[in-house]
Amino acid sequence: MWQEAWQYFLKNTDKILKWTVQHIYIIIVANVCAVIIGVTVGIFISGKGRERIAEMVIYFASIMMTIPSLALYGILMGILASLSLPSIGFLPVVIALTLYGLLPIIRNTYTAIREVDPDMIEAGRGMGMGETQILLKIKLPLAVPVIMAGMRQAIVMNIGIAAIGSYIGAGGLGQPIFRGIANYRTDLIAVGAVCVSLLAIIVDVVMGRLEWLTTPKGVRIRLRRKS
Amino acid sequence: MIRLENVYKTYPDGTEAVKDLNLEISKGEFCVFLGPSGCGKTTSMKMINRLISLTSGKIYVDDKDIMSFNPNELRRNIGYAIQNIGLFPHLTVWENIATVPMLKKWSKQKQLDRAEELLELVGMDPSVFMYRYPSELSGGQQQRVGVARSLGADPDILLMDEPFGAIDPITRSKLQDEFLKIQAKIKKTIAFVTHDIEEAIKMGDKIALMKAGRLVQYDDPATLLTYPKDEFVRNFVGADRVLKGLRLYKAKDVMKEPPVTVKIDEDPARVKKRMEESNTKWSMVTDEKDRFIGWIASDDIKGSKSIKEIYKPPTVTAGPDTPLNEALSMMINSTIGTLAILDEDGKMLGVLSFDIIRDMLGQEESEQQKETKASGEKS
Ligand SMILES: Nc1ncnc2c1ncn2[C@@H]1O[C@H](COP(=O)(O)OP(=O)(O)O)[C@@H](O)[C@H]1O
Numbered sequence: 001m002w003q004e005a006w007q008y009f010l011k012n013t014d015k016i017l018k019w020t021v022q023h024i025y026i027i028i029v030a031n032v033c034a035v036i037i038g039v040t041v042g043i044f045i046s047g048k049g050r051e052r053i054a055e056m057v058i059y060f061a062s063i064m065m066t067i068p069s070l071a072l073y074g075i076l077m078g079i080l081a082s083l084s085l086p087s088i089g090f091l092p093v094v095i096a097l098t099l100y101g102l103l104p105i106i107r108n109t110y111t112a113i114r115e116v117d118p119d120m121i122e123a124g125r126g127m128g129m130g131e132t133q134i135l136l137k138i139k140l141p142l143a144v145p146v147i148m149a150g151m152r153q154a155i156v157m158n159i160g161i162a163a164i165g166s167y168i169g170a171g172g173l174g175q176p177i178f179r180g181i182a183n184y185r186t187d188l189i190a191v192g193a194v195c196v197s198l199l200a201i202i203v204d205v206v207m208g209r210l211e212w213l214t215t216p217k218g219v220r221i222r223l224r225r226k227s
Numbered sequence: 228m229i230r231l232e233n234v235y236k237t238y239p240d241g242t243e244a245v246k247d248l249n250l251e252i253s254k255g256e257f258c259v260f261l262g263p264s265g266c267g268k269t270t271s272m273k274m275i276n277r278l279i280s281l282t283s284g285k286i287y288v289d290d291k292d293i294m295s296f297n298p299n300e301l302r303r304n305i306g307y308a309i310q311n312i313g314l315f316p317h318l319t320v321w322e323n324i325a326t327v328p329m330l331k332k333w334s335k336q337k338q339l340d341r342a343e344e345l346l347e348l349v350g351m352d353p354s355v356f357m358y359r360y361p362s363e364l365s366g367g368q369q370q371r372v373g374v375a376r377s378l379g380a381d382p383d384i385l386l387m388d389e390p391f392g393a394i395d396p397i398t399r400s401k402l403q404d405e406f407l408k409i410q411a412k413i414k415k416t417i418a419f420v421t422h423d424i425e426e427a428i429k430m431g432d433k434i435a436l437m438k439a440g441r442l443v444q445y446d447d448p449a450t451l452l453t454y455p456k457d458e459f460v461r462n463f464v465g466a467d468r469v470l471k472g473l474r475l476y477k478a479k480d481v482m483k484e485p486p487v488t489v490k491i492d493e494d495p496a497r498v499k500k501r502m503e504e505s506n507t508k509w510s511m512v513t514d515e516k517d518r519f520i521g522w523i524a525s526d527d528i529k530g531s532k533s534i535k536e537i538y539k540p541p542t543v544t545a546g547p548d549t550p551l552n553e554a555l556s557m558m559i560n561s562t563i564g565t566l567a568i569l570d571e572d573g574k575m576l577g578v579l580s581f582d583i584i585r586d587m588l589g590q591e592e593s594e595q596q597k598e599t600k601a602s603g604e605k606s
């Protein structure tokens with residue numbers, strides 16, 4: 001089987017490359033959306049007196065995660081069709097992945113901002129910073145690494161879920177897997193599975209590096225001291 | 228100048244943290260809010276820059292009602308330092324110090340210059356520390372940067388909430404001394420919170436002693452120690468208030484001329500005679516240039532031994548600005564119970580002894596008794 005998979009890989013490099021690009025494209029679009037929405041929502045619910053809303057938002061986001069992806073695709077297809085939008089292919093998959101990506105990003109943004117040392121906020125306010133300045137100059141810079149960790153979690157998870165998107169015609173590295181299943185071709189399944197895993201591993205490493213790079217220098221030193 | 232008039236603060240949960248507080252801090256004065264934990268010191272201080280809103284009453288800064296300012300503008304013109312320092316870990320030392328200048332939109336060059344100037348003021352070398360991060364500093368250095376940051380845009384008023392609280396006693400004492408020197412130069416109007424009576428006596432021009440939200444006594448440290456208004460104040464300043472009062476005096480205030488001084492090349496027999504005449508056991512020995520070099524005991528002068536051979540070098544000496552409490556503990560630790568006060572060149576200025584300090588305390592006590600007697604007669 002591995003022999004055949006390797007043969008297939010060598011013969012169809014261009015196709016596999018195309019699927020990989022499709023896959024990455026879907027992931028990027030979905031996660032950009034998830035980050036924009038997730039960070040905004042995370043910041044919003046971290047505001048004073050919004051604890052109840054925060055609880056509810058995070059609860060709903062966690063429920064979203066428990067919906068099996070095929071079912072979510074199905075639900076989205078129904079909704080999109082009734083809105084006379086394209087109900088198969090790229091759009092429903094991107095929407096689904098965005099929804100899945102929200103929880104880790106919202107949760108991490110919320111927690112990171114809430115956990116900024118109150119002394120620091122007090123010092124900022126006492127020196128005449130407005131709420132926006134406190135957010136932009138104190139809270140966010142300190143929260144960025146944690147938000148990045150949430151993004152990393154979301155993206156790596158979505159790389160796997162995106163493969164299922166091929167089932168509803170979004171292309172990507174799910175293609176060889178579904179074709180393999182339909183035609184009893186384990187070599188195709190193996191190629192698809194290995195490519196998806198490799199992609200996930202590479203993205204994980206890259207995001208880990210990014211997490212480190214976005215950690216403010218002064219905080220990095222502190223982390224290093226602690227370890 | 229800061230003036231509080233009939234200030235009350237009741238928190239939403241019903242806690243009456245401050246009750247009918249009236250107090251004025253003159254320009255350039257160092258006022259310490261003192262009292263047990265929970266008595267409302269922090270609340271009183273934070274109402275001045277509107278971090279906490281007043282329930283009723285008025286606060287004036289330079290005769291202007293604080294409510295007439297935009298709160299952020301007000302805070303940018305009042306320096307602020309807190310107990311846990313709260314330096315921003317993601318910003319360098321200079322960026323931390325330049326926080327308020329940055330908020331006031333100074334040019335970058337001006338911010339850098341100011342940060343450099345302030346680092347020098349707090350005794351840190353700018354070429355070493357400007358670009359460091361708070362996590363690379365010791366606790367004492369962080370406190371210094373915290374103080375520098377509160378002076379960022381050169382405010383006239385400083386609010387400090389136990390700024391030297393979270394630090395070991397030795398470093399704290401050093402920071403206190405340094406800050407007093409800085410204050411002598413910059414003459415800010417300061418509201419300073421502490422629960423430490425020693426710190427209050429050492430730092431304050433005035434002490435506002437609070438109890439359960441009320442101001443009990445507002446006086447300078449000497450008056451507070453000498454004339455405690457009631458039982459609470461007396462207990463709070465402590466049974467050793469007389470000893471504490473010593474810190475308010477300096478060696479040069481009470482030192483005396485030594486009864487006998489001896490030149491190193493004097494004839495021992497004559498020295499012995501002089502010492503016996505004036506009934507002193509120990510005399511100070513000076514060299515050719517009048518510099519103090521040690522002590523000589525009359526009992527040690529025997530036979531033909533020269534002064535040079537028998538004098539004893541001092542274990543400790545003090546300067547004219549040494550506070551009396553420190554001088555006293557030096558005396559206790561020295562073998563002879565007498566302390567030489569020297570200037571920077573080692574020239575002798577005078578001596579301190581247990582007797583001199585006891586006489587001084589005796590005078591204080593009798594004055595106080597007269598006072599209480601007088602007020603007793605009036606009522
Ligand atoms: N935000 C708050 N809500 C309710 N009560 C408070 C709040 N802050 C302080 N207090 C209470 O007000 C009183 C005075 O507090 P504080 O001014 O912090 O005292 P101090 O600084 O002298 O220790 C205390 O009893 C404290 O528990």
Ligand SMILES: [Mg+2]
Nearest residue numbers: 268269270420
């Ligand atoms: Mg306090």
